[in-house]
Amino acid sequence: MMITRMIRRGRREGFRDASVLITGGSRGLGLEMARVFVKEGARVTIMARSEDELEAARQELLSRGADIATIQCDLTDPREIHSAIARVLELRGRVDVLVNNAGIIQVGPEENMNLRDYENAMKIHAWAPLHLIRALAPRMKKQGGGRIVNITSIGGLVSVPHLLPYDMSKFALVGLSDGMRAELAKDGISVTTIAPGLMRTGSHIRAQMKGQHEKEFAWFAASAAFPLISMNSARAARLIVEACKDKRSRVILGWQARTLHTVNALFPGALSAAMRLVVRALPAPAEPEEALMERPGYKARPSWMPSILTRLADKASLRNKETEEREKKAA
Numbered sequence: 390m391m392i393t394r395m396i397r398r399g400r401r402e403g404f405r406d407a408s409v410l411i412t413g414g415s416r417g418l419g420l421e422m423a424r425v426f427v428k429e430g431a432r433v434t435i436m437a438r439s440e441d442e443l444e445a446a447r448q449e450l451l452s453r454g455a456d457i458a459t460i461q462c463d464l465t466d467p468r469e470i471h472s473a474i475a476r477v478l479e480l481r482g483r484v485d486v487l488v489n490n491a492g493i494i495q496v497g498p499e500e501n502m503n504l505r506d507y508e509n510a511m512k513i514h515a516w517a518p519l520h521l522i523r524a525l526a527p528r529m530k531k532q533g534g535g536r537i538v539n540i541t542s543i544g545g546l547v548s549v550p551h552l553l554p555y556d557m558s559k560f561a562l563v564g565l566s567d568g569m570r571a572e573l574a575k576d577g578i579s580v581t582t583i584a585p586g587l588m589r590t591g592s593h594i595r596a597q598m599k600g601q602h603e604k605e606f607a608w609f610a611a612s613a614a615f616p617l618i619s620m621n622s623a624r625a626a627r628l629i630v631e632a633c634k635d636k637r638s639r640v641i642l643g644w645q646a647r648t649l650h651t652v653n654a655l656f657p658g659a660l661s662a663a664m665r666l667v668v669r670a671l672p673a674p675a676e677p678e679e680a681l682m683e684r685p686g687y688k689a690r691p692s693w694m695p696s697i698l699t700r701l702a703d704k705a706s707l708r709n710k711e712t713e714e715r716e717k718k719a720a
Contacts, residue, residue, distance in 0.1 A: 402634065405430035408481040412464060412521070413491030415442040416710040417590040418540065420449075421626035422488060427455040429630065434458040434477050434484075437491070445710055464491050464517040465509070474524045483532050484525050486633060489518035489562075490540045494555045494592065495683070496609045497599030500674035506554040506599070514558035519565060526573055534577030538633050539566035543586045543646035547653045547660070550668045551605065570638060579636040583629050586646030587612055587619035591706025593699065597683045603691035604672035610686065610694075614702035618645050622705055 409426045413419040414435025426433050427450055435450075435457070437443050443459040450457040458480050462473035477484060493513050495506045518539055529535030544552055545559030563582060570580035593610040613619050620643045632640045641647045653660045675682075696703070706712055 403429065404486070404630075404634070407431045407485040408434070408483050409486040409488065410434045410436065410477055410484050410525075411488040411490055412436045412462075412517070414488075415439065415446040415459075417592055417595075418585075418588065418622055418626060418709075419488075419490040420446055420709050421590070421622045422490065422629060423450060423455075423457075424453065424623075425626045425630045426486075427453055427457070431486070432456040432458075432481060434460060434481060436460045436462050436464075436473060436477075438463050442710065449710075465512040467516075467520050470517065470520045471524060474521070478528070484528065484535065485532075486536045486538065487521060487525055488538045488540065488633075489521060490538075491517065492540070494552065494596045495599055496551055496596050496605045497601075497683075498551055498672070498674040499553050501600040502554055507557060510554035510558035511561065514555075515561035515565060518562060522565075522569060526569075526576070526578060529578050530576040534579075536633055536636065537566075537569065537573070537578060537580045538629065539563075539580065539582055540629070541566060541582055541584045543584050543641065543643075543649060546584055546641070546650050548664075550664055551609075551671050567639070581632050581637055582639040583632065584639065584641045584646065584650075585620065585625055586641075586643035586649070588622050588625050588642075589613060589616075589619050589702050589705040590622040591702060591704075591709045591711035593702050594686045594706045594711045596686045598686060598689040599683045600675040601672040602675075602682075602684045602689040603694075606686055606689040607691055607694050607698075608671060610690070610702060611698045614699045616701060619643075619702075622709065 404426060409431045411419050411423055411433065414423050415437035423433050423435055433455060435443065435446060440461050443461060447457050447459050460473045460476055463469045491513055493510060495502065522537060539562055541562045542559040544556045545563040548556040566580055566582040573580060593613050596609060598605045625642055628642060641650055
């Protein structure tokens with residue numbers, strides 16, 4: 390262990406004056422990582438779909454003394470991605486670190502999902518990172534190297550019930566990330582795969598609930614807020630930046646996520662049986678008339694749910710600009 394740490398310290402490179410591009414950087418974990426990179430002295434560019442959210446994040450980061458730029462981009466549109474990359478290169482001249490962080494999540498039973506849910510998840514979690522990597526890897530090669538960080542999930546290593554579109558697309562991103570690591574190493578480009586477990590980012594406000602909306606929100610939000618099974622998002626951001634600095638191959642964040650991954654590797658049959666029990670405990674599918682409906686978390690919060698169950702996650706939503714007021718304005 391000590392030898393490994395010494396090797397990592399020996400090959401470490403800081404981020405002062407490095408050009409860092411973060412997708413989904415206007416809120417949540419992306420904003421948390423932007424704060425850490427700013428503290429490291431990087432020149433940070435954040436990319437997101439909403440101009441208002443980008444401006445709010447920019448103002449906060451400016452108050453921290455950041456060299457910050459913002460790029461509006463719909464990551465589901467490859468043409469916008471390539472236009473956005475051209476703009477980043479025009480502003481910054483180069484990209485030293487690409488962080489593929491943008492994400493969406495649909496919560497509910499498979500019976501209440503439709504093909505669009507799977508397609509949207511794949512567009513954001515798999516196709517967008519592929520387009521971004523293919524656009525920037527040749528540039529990184531010419532400049533002598535670079536770093537790519539892909540934010541996947543434990544759901545990309547172990548499929549979690551009631552999150553199937555998310556699981557499928559994150560599995561795809563894990564495969565892309567691990568494969569690109571081997572392909573790009575010859576060009577001096579490191580690729581780090583990050584697989585977090587549950588984090589208190591405040592994303593329960595944004596998650597799309599399907600099926601029995603209130604019940605789906607209740608289990609998802611309570612799980613994301615419970616400190617014994619979820620990680621503080623600021624700590625997660627620091628660990629991710631450190632992993633990028635060390636050029637680590639893969640990092641699973643959280644002892645719960647590491648335990649789940651290990652159990653799945655050693656005892657897949659037992660874990661499969663446990664997951665079947667989990668499905669029985671989760672809310673049943675909704676009736677057909679509700680099956681096509683989806684509600685963001687802030688609209689699905691049940692009146693009977695005690696606020697103390699989500700207090701920590703709600704605080705994170707305020708810190709990371711995932712607030713209900715912002716959502717209501719967007720709606």
